[in-house]
Amino acid sequence: MRTLGTRVWGVCLVVAVAMIAVTSAKLDRGESRTDSWDLLYLPNGRYLAVASLGQRQVLADFIYLWAIQYYGHYDISNRYEHLDRIFREVITELDPRYFDPYWIGALIMTTETKDLERALALLDKGFVANPDQWLLPYLAGWECYHARRLDLAAGYFEKAIRVPGAPAVIRRAYAAMYEKKGDRAVSIAAWAAIESDPSVDERGHQIARRHLDSLRVEQDIETLQQAIARYAAKHGANPGSLEALVRDGALPSVPVDSDGRPYGYDRRTGKVAPASTHVLEAR
Amino acid sequence: MTNSPTGAIALNTFREAVRDRVLYLLMFFALAWISSARVVALMTVGSEAKIVKDLGLAAIELVGVLIAVLIGVGLVFKEIEKRTVHVLLARPIHRWQFLLGKYLGLAAVVSLNTLVMTACLHLLLATHGEADFSLLPAIGLLWIEQLVMISVALLFSSFSSPILSSVFTLSVFVMGHLSWSLRLLERRMTTTAGRLLCETLYWLLPNLERLNLKAEAVHRVPIPSVQIVLAAAYGIAWSVLLVALAAAVFSRRDFT
Numbered sequence: 001m002r003t004l005g006t007r008v009w010g011v012c013l014v015v016a017v018a019m020i021a022v023t024s025a026k027l028d029r030g031e032s033r034t035d036s037w038d039l040l041y042l043p044n045g046r047y048l049a050v051a052s053l054g055q056r057q058v059l060a061d062f063i064y065l066w067a068i069q070y071y072g073h074y075d076i077s078n079r080y081e082h083l084d085r086i087f088r089e090v091i092t093e094l095d096p097r098y099f100d101p102y103w104i105g106a107l108i109m110t111t112e113t114k115d116l117e118r119a120l121a122l123l124d125k126g127f128v129a130n131p132d133q134w135l136l137p138y139l140a141g142w143e144c145y146h147a148r149r150l151d152l153a154a155g156y157f158e159k160a161i162r163v164p165g166a167p168a169v170i171r172r173a174y175a176a177m178y179e180k181k182g183d184r185a186v187s188i189a190a191w192a193a194i195e196s197d198p199s200v201d202e203r204g205h206q207i208a209r210r211h212l213d214s215l216r217v218e219q220d221i222e223t224l225q226q227a228i229a230r231y232a233a234k235h236g237a238n239p240g241s242l243e244a245l246v247r248d249g250a251l252p253s254v255p256v257d258s259d260g261r262p263y264g265y266d267r268r269t270g271k272v273a274p275a276s277t278h279v280l281e282a283r
Numbered sequence: 284m285t286n287s288p289t290g291a292i293a294l295n296t297f298r299e300a301v302r303d304r305v306l307y308l309l310m311f312f313a314l315a316w317i318s319s320a321r322v323v324a325l326m327t328v329g330s331e332a333k334i335v336k337d338l339g340l341a342a343i344e345l346v347g348v349l350i351a352v353l354i355g356v357g358l359v360f361k362e363i364e365k366r367t368v369h370v371l372l373a374r375p376i377h378r379w380q381f382l383l384g385k386y387l388g389l390a391a392v393v394s395l396n397t398l399v400m401t402a403c404l405h406l407l408l409a410t411h412g413e414a415d416f417s418l419l420p421a422i423g424l425l426w427i428e429q430l431v432m433i434s435v436a437l438l439f440s441s442f443s444s445p446i447l448s449s450v451f452t453l454s455v456f457v458m459g460h461l462s463w464s465l466r467l468l469e470r471r472m473t474t475t476a477g478r479l480l481c482e483t484l485y486w487l488l489p490n491l492e493r494l495n496l497k498a499e500a501v502h503r504v505p506i507p508s509v510q511i512v513l514a515a516a517y518g519i520a521w522s523v524l525l526v527a528l529a530a531a532v533f534s535r536r537d538f539t
Contacts, residue, residue, distance in 0.1 A: 052496045053460040054344070057337040065334075097502040100329035257423050 009181040045093025060095035084118045102126030104138055110143050134163035150181035168200050188215050213258045217274050224272040227251045238270040287297035288376040289384040296388020300354050313315040313346035317403050332413040339404035340497045347429040349392055355436025356448035358385045379530035386526050393429045420511050421500035428494040434525030459491035489521045
């Protein structure tokens with residue numbers, strides 16, 4: 001009798017193990033995660049914070065860790081559906097001073113979902129909660145630059161500059177942004193400030209000088225072209241030389257470039273060229 | 284101190300607790316928790332030190348509270364169940380001295396546990412060049428929170444069974460971390476009676492969130508010394524109040 005009982009139990013054991021293996025394999029196949037529905041009911045971080053009973057930082061850590069793994073899971077085709085909510089409404093609500101989720105979340109948004117607006121909203125929120133972190137507006141500035149939104153980019157770099165302890169290199173980005181968007185006056189002022197700042201290293205000074213030279217040449221040529229146009233309108237012909245503009249009162253003096261060389265002038269076309277081009281053409 | 288009845292009871296409570304396997308299980312769990320933080324931190328992008336600190340502080344708080352609850356609720360009940368309380372109280376000893384001794388004995392256990400875990404956390408951080416002593420004020424307040432929880436456990440243990448005491452004490456822990464929300468509820472109440480009820484409940488419960496400065500410590504947000512001192516005084520005052528209440532309840536109990 002005892003032997004029969006043992007056999008029955010033995011059969012039950014084998015059947016049970018086989019059933020577990022088969023059902024588990026079938027369930028695993030069925031669980032191929034191709035949607036993000038499991039995130040639909042994740043509550044807002046403000047409510048999770050209440051439920052965490054004083055452990056909101058640990059909860060933020062775990063959801064951030066999970067997010068890092070989740071967004072690297074390429075099998076889930078629509079994994080980015082709740083990206084903004086996870087980073088902006090859950091993790092950063094649980095721990096607003098948690099710095100990394102702001103920039104990591106923004107990077108995922110700009111590189112994977114190409115959603116600049118939401119990335120900027122996340123970085124803006126991060127900067128409000130962490131006004132000592134210059135990296136957040138700095139990163140926002142570069143993202144705007146890549147999207148060719150130069151006005152916004154310049155504004156973000158300006159915010160980053162104002163953070164105490166921000167590296168001097170951000171001032172170059174700020175000056176370059178105004179240069180690219182064609183605001184020459186602000187750009188010249190910004191590059192000049194870098195050039196005259198003794199705390200900036202020699203390489204920084206050289207870069208600033210190069211940009212200043214280029215901008216001043218542009219400005220001089222623009223001034224000369226305007227004076228030539230005024231002269232031509234008055235006399236019905238281009239001036240014989242740039243000095244004729246001074247004699248005519250169209251200019252107080254003839255500008256020269258930063259090396260002291262005169263600008264090239266073609267009387268026939270009325271066009272002014274940088275000194276370097278003029279010298280090369282003469283050779 | 285051991286010459287006084289309170290000291291002798293405290294020493295015996297301490298000895299009894301350190302022989303308890305539950306304590307070692309919890310301490311092992313806590314140390315494993317803190318040590319695993321380094322492994323967990325490997326899975327993140329940036330913030331490794333933050334995760335280690337967060338997990339370490341959570342371990343110190345939660346394991347300390349568990350020790351306070353699991354050992355604290357049995358402190359008085361065991362003496363009554365084993366009838367040793369009759370032998371003890373037959374001696375020239377006040378009931379409040381008995382209770383205070385129990386409290387101090389368990390407080391010593393919790394303090395030792397906090398010290399060991401703090402040392403472990405700082406060692407873990409120091410081995411990676413991230414030692415951060417700015418966590419100490421937050422850990423100090425977590426220790427005071429554990430003292431409050433011992434007092435709560437002792438109060439319930441003085442008149443209830445261990446299972447009920449565990450449930451009640453853990454409920455106080457939960458409510459203590461949510462009591463601030465009573466103020467929010469009060470603002471939404473339309474009736475005076477409702478507002479009065481919320482206000483009364485708020486003052487009747489310890490606000491354990493006042494002892495929670497973990498976020499500030501981890502993010503190195505400067506914490507004014509006044510705030511730390513006031514929070515510590517608040518916690519100690521609650522602990523004293525609860526031990527006094529427990530002594531009052533215990534002194535009225537009839538063991539015959």
